[in-house]
Amino acid sequence: MAQDSPAQDGAAVKYGAVGPFDAARAEAAVRELLIAVGEDPDREGLRETPARVARAYREVFDGLFSEPDSVLNTVFDEGHQEMILVRDIPVYSTCEHHLVPFHGVAHVGYIPGTSGKVTGLSKLARVVDLYAKRPQVQERLTSDIADALVRKLQPRAAIVVIEAEHLCMSMRGIRKPGATTTTSAVRGLFKTSAVSRGEVLDLILRK
Numbered sequence: 711m712a713q714d715s716p717a718q719d720g721a722a723v724k725y726g727a728v729g730p731f732d733a734a735r736a737e738a739a740v741r742e743l744l745i746a747v748g749e750d751p752d753r754e755g756l757r758e759t760p761a762r763v764a765r766a767y768r769e770v771f772d773g774l775f776s777e778p779d780s781v782l783n784t785v786f787d788e789g790h791q792e793m794i795l796v797r798d799i800p801v802y803s804t805c806e807h808h809l810v811p812f813h814g815v816a817h818v819g820y821i822p823g824t825s826g827k828v829t830g831l832s833k834l835a836r837v838v839d840l841y842a843k844r845p846q847v848q849e850r851l852t853s854d855i856a857d858a859l860v861r862k863l864q865p866r867a868a869i870v871v872i873e874a875e876h877l878c879m880s881m882r883g884i885r886k887p888g889a890t891t892t893t894s895a896v897r898g899l900f901k902t903s904a905v906s907r908g909e910v911l912d913l914i915l916r917k
């Protein structure tokens with residue numbers, strides 16, 4: 711989505727970011743970090759690492775520079791009034807507490823509004839990606855996606871469920887690999903009607 715990233719070269723337009731991406735600063739910080747953990751950043755294997763990490767961070771935090779609402783601009787007047795659900799969208803995000811990954815799957819569903827406006831299926835996965843590519847907590851990632859759907863599509867109902875494993879809980883700290891966290895954000899009819907919510911959750915959680 712590089713073409714959707716106006717701040718990549720330090721341009722003024724920003725979305726989730728409060729400043730442009732500064733590759734030189736990121737490189738210098740990684741070099742400092744290597745020294746701080748007791749490594750030699752000038753040894754053969756690490757010489758290119760600061761530049762590589764800066765490039766990798768540019769990529770994994772690209773969603774800071776992308777406009778979520780424009781992703782959902784592709785809309786079709788299908789007149790479809792029933793549920794649309796995309797399950798098992800792979801998610802890779804970064805825990806903002808420890809800057810290590812959390813990863814799993816997202817399920818995104820909605821019931822179109824009275825106009826029957828629907829968006830392209832891939833756009834649901836694009837919105838997931840966009841918000842995942844920011845420093846995140848799982849709860850905010852989940853509700854950011856639901857709120858973007860509500861803003862752009864004015865659906866009768868929307869739901870986002872994310873199931874993820876946090877490496878900050880697996881590889882360090884409490885060390886519980888395999889523990890998964892499930893978060894949900896429900897809007898509209900999925901919130902007010904237990905029957906509708908039950909139906910969609912049944913589809914989402916069916917293995």
Ligand SMILES: Nc1nc2c(ncn2[C@@H]2O[C@H](COP(=O)(O)OP(=O)(O)OP(=O)(O)O)[C@@H](O)[C@H]2O)c(=O)[nH]1
Nearest residue numbers: 805806807808846847848849876878879882883884
């Ligand atoms: N609610 C929520 N908590 C998260 C998420 N990602 C990581 N955390 C938690 O953030 C908390 C940070 O706790 P702190 O006590 O400040 O940091 P810490 O000493 O590294 O904590 P431990 O991980 O328990 O070792 C931990 O309990 C993490 O499990 C998330 O997406 N949502």
Ligand SMILES: [Zn+2]
Nearest residue numbers: 805807808878
């Ligand atoms: Zn963490």
